[in-house]
Amino acid sequence: MQIIWSSKEMQDTAEQLRSGGKRIGVVPTMGFLHQGHLSLIGLARRESDVVVTTIFVNPAQFGEGEDFERYPRNFDRDRELAEGAGTDILFAPDAMEMYPEGHATFVNVEGVSTTLEGAFRPGHFMGVATIVLKLLNITKPHVAVFGQKDAQQVFVVQKMVTDLNLDVRIHVAPIVREEDGLALSSRNVYLQPDERPRATALYRSLRHAETQIHDGERSVVKLKKEMFDIIAQAGPVQVDYIAFLEPSRFRETASVEPPSLLITLAARYGTTRLIDNILIPVS
Numbered sequence: 001m002q003i004i005w006s007s008k009e010m011q012d013t014a015e016q017l018r019s020g021g022k023r024i025g026v027v028p029t030m031g032f033l034h035q036g037h038l039s040l041i042g043l044a045r046r047e048s049d050v051v052v053t054t055i056f057v058n059p060a061q062f063g064e065g066e067d068f069e070r071y072p073r074n075f076d077r078d079r080e081l082a083e084g085a086g087t088d089i090l091f092a093p094d095a096m097e098m099y100p101e102g103h104a105t106f107v108n109v110e111g112v113s114t115t116l117e118g119a120f121r122p123g124h125f126m127g128v129a130t131i132v133l134k135l136l137n138i139t140k141p142h143v144a145v146f147g148q149k150d151a152q153q154v155f156v157v158q159k160m161v162t163d164l165n166l167d168v169r170i171h172v173a174p175i176v177r178e179e180d181g182l183a184l185s186s187r188n189v190y191l192q193p194d195e196r197p198r199a200t201a202l203y204r205s206l207r208h209a210e211t212q213i214h215d216g217e218r219s220v221v222k223l224k225k226e227m228f229d230i231i232a233q234a235g236p237v238q239v240d241y242i243a244f245l246e247p248s249r250f251r252e253t254a255s256v257e258p259p260s261l262l263i264t265l266a267a268r269y270g271t272t273r274l275i276d277n278i279l280i281p282v283s
């Protein structure tokens, strides 16, 4: 596995690969890799000749008072995991490489960037869209793999790709979970021993809604209340939101309509903020 720190070197390498007829797949990450990230690398492996994994903890997508400084980092471990999962090139720039003095251009995907995660984390999606566009321009991939775990991020990225005519295919990978249902996240290491079991209520609540909808329940108000109760009954928690969305528009809906429904949620256990979601077919 080759490690590249410089954007220019990465761009030149990508250009050479493309002129040699190679298909490039990229997996953007913030590092502290887990099985969720590795599944994305595996998917990229199957769809391309050369897999580029990027590791960059992007300051622009963290708000003031968020966890940028304490975000977990372990480059040596990441390097081994990325290579083991099939990465050919690890692109790991530092902040000065991505945002040199005077950097002044940001990408804003209007509308969707200010709801839900965007409402709780103002500026977050501008940081995401900007870094994703930069990483796409630097790694020149044919396919870029993102996780359904960050459902709103996927929507923002897909919208940017469409609106800005970017010549890349976005592949969305399913959520990888612990055995007890907790979605894998680099932030799970923040959970205190008493919070960790409580956090399993998030996925339980999503599965409850899924079962109820499958059995014919159509009341969004009732389902939201039941989900909230499941999460609250597990112990102290701050639920930021539980949202029922039309997946194709990422708009909140007051009714459960075919062909599918996306339920997203965010909750805080102490200082740890977790997100999760489920896509439910509706007939």
Ligand code: AMP
Pocket (backbone or CB within 6 Å): 028, 029, 030, 031, 035, 036, 037, 039, 040, 145, 146, 147, 148, 149, 150, 173, 174, 175, 176, 177, 183, 184, 185, 186
């Ligand atoms: P992050 O390092 O948290 O920015 O995540 C990098 C990529 O991995 C994003 O596309 C995430 O959606 C994806 N990802 C994070 N957690 C999971 C998971 N549990 N299952 C699948 N993909 C994930």
